[in-house]
Amino acid sequence: MNTRQLLTGMSLFLYSAFFLNQPAYSKEVTPSFQDYRVVESLQKVFESVAEKVKPAVVNISTISEVKINHPPIPPEFKDFFFHFGVPFPQFPDKFRTRSLGSGFIVKQEEEWAYILTNNHVVDKATKIKVKLSDGSVYRAKVVGKDPKTDVALIKIKVGNKKVPTVELGDSDRIKVGEFVIAIGNPYGLNWTVTHGIISAKGRHGLGLNPIENFIQTDAAINPGNSGGPLCDIHGKVIGINTAIVRNAQGLGFAVPINIAKKVMNDLLKYGKVIRGWLGVYIEDISPELAKKFGVKKGVLITRVMKDSPAEKGGLKNGDIIVEFNGQPVKNVADLQLKVINTKPGEIVKIKVIRDGREKVLTVKIGQMPGTEHLALEDLISKFGFSVQELTEDLRERLGIPRWVKGGVIVTEVKPGSPAEDAGLREGDVIVKAGTTPRNLRRVKNLDDLLAVIRNAGDSGILLKVVRGEGVFYVVLNQEE
Structure with missing residues (x-):
């Protein structure tokens, strides 16, 4: 067999092998019932x-x-x-x-x-x-x-x-x-x-x-x-x-x-x-740390906040939290969800690895700070004004009379808001609140005012207000 015959034979073989093994594209595909x-x-x-x-x-x-x-x-x-x-041109604010x-x-x-x-x-x-x-x-x-x-x-x-x-x-x-x-x-x-x-x-x-x-x-x-x-x-x-x-x-x-x-x-x-609060800074542990401490999952405490539930419960910097109330802790997000979903005041068991040994601590979960501020923002913003508690420093600076005992001071009134329509001004002191003259109650702090607003629903709110040496009443209605 010469070279020409060999090449011709190989070409025929490769041609047959390639094309005979190709799918039949021309074949019609009919889906079944x-x-x-x-x-x-x-x-x-x-x-x-x-x-x-x-x-x-x-x-x-x-x-x-x-x-x-x-x-x-x-x-x-x-x-x-x-x-x-x-x-001079006036620029919009x-x-x-x-x-x-x-x-x-x-x-x-x-x-x-x-x-x-x-x-x-x-x-x-x-x-x-x-x-x-x-x-x-x-x-x-x-x-x-x-x-x-x-x-x-x-x-x-x-x-x-x-x-x-x-x-x-x-x-x-x-x-x-x-x-x-x-x-x-x-x-x-x-x-x-x-x-x-x-x-x-x-x-x-x-x-x-x-x-x-x-x-x-x-x-x-x-x-x-x-x-x-x-x-x-x-x-x-x-x-x-x-x-x-x-x-x-x-x-x-x-x-x-x-x-x-x-x-x-x-x-x-x-x-x-309402969210639970532990009071620790945490991070996910690296594979190297996990190997050293002999754990597969957990989170590392990098800092314990002063006077927090964690400090009071005995948690320390460097502890690795591996269990929360009997449930394994996978990562930072997992622990966060477990804590915030725990009712404040509830007693929980927290298992940690400390110095290579397991230790179970009893901790009373606190309430996450800041929730009261959010509630104030959500509720007060409906009426277009904001307040803060009356302190001695504010009393001195604003000249609030000494006969005014307690109350909250109006710090901002939004233009066109129900608060402005009712006649509230910055510097006014709200001393009583209710829905009718009969159920007016003293406003000692922010929580007192929030409670009245929350329980009033959609009815108007009656406020007793001190401005300078004068006293007057206003009715607040939510904007329709």
């Missing part, structure tokens, strides 16, 4: 969820006022305009912004419908409008906000009208890989439905919220989806669509509904969010 049934069943699930949940999803539009801090203008610059007889978001109706009590959404959707809004799926539009009021989890609860007055509500699920039971459906108003395209899967659970360290335990999903989420529901295949809400990673695809994050439910229940019951 069973194939169609499977796809149609999945399609019906998505259709069912959309029909069930969409009516309870709302469009939220807000107007906010943003203050502008102008740099100081030199007198010479003003003199220049004055020299030529030209009025604020401007209005508009934004869109989503929300969903969770419950209806009497004439009020309550809506869960994101805090960043309604934060600093001066006006909030809610559009229902039937096209009706309502002015909304903020029940309360929680910046730490980016959850807010608002309400609309619907009267005798029956509105659709969603069913809340259990975000602790969901699993990675499950189908999910997101509904919202991306870019103003109302009641858009997208689907995907749960990509991950317990995402934290993203720098989006102080408290993070996000559900990650690849369901399409865009600006305007914020505050909308993330649902399972049964139509139960398992999360609040919250954030996206810009310039990325398939990276959306939702606040677990179990976190939102606690925030909602606390706001309705207490007017603020």
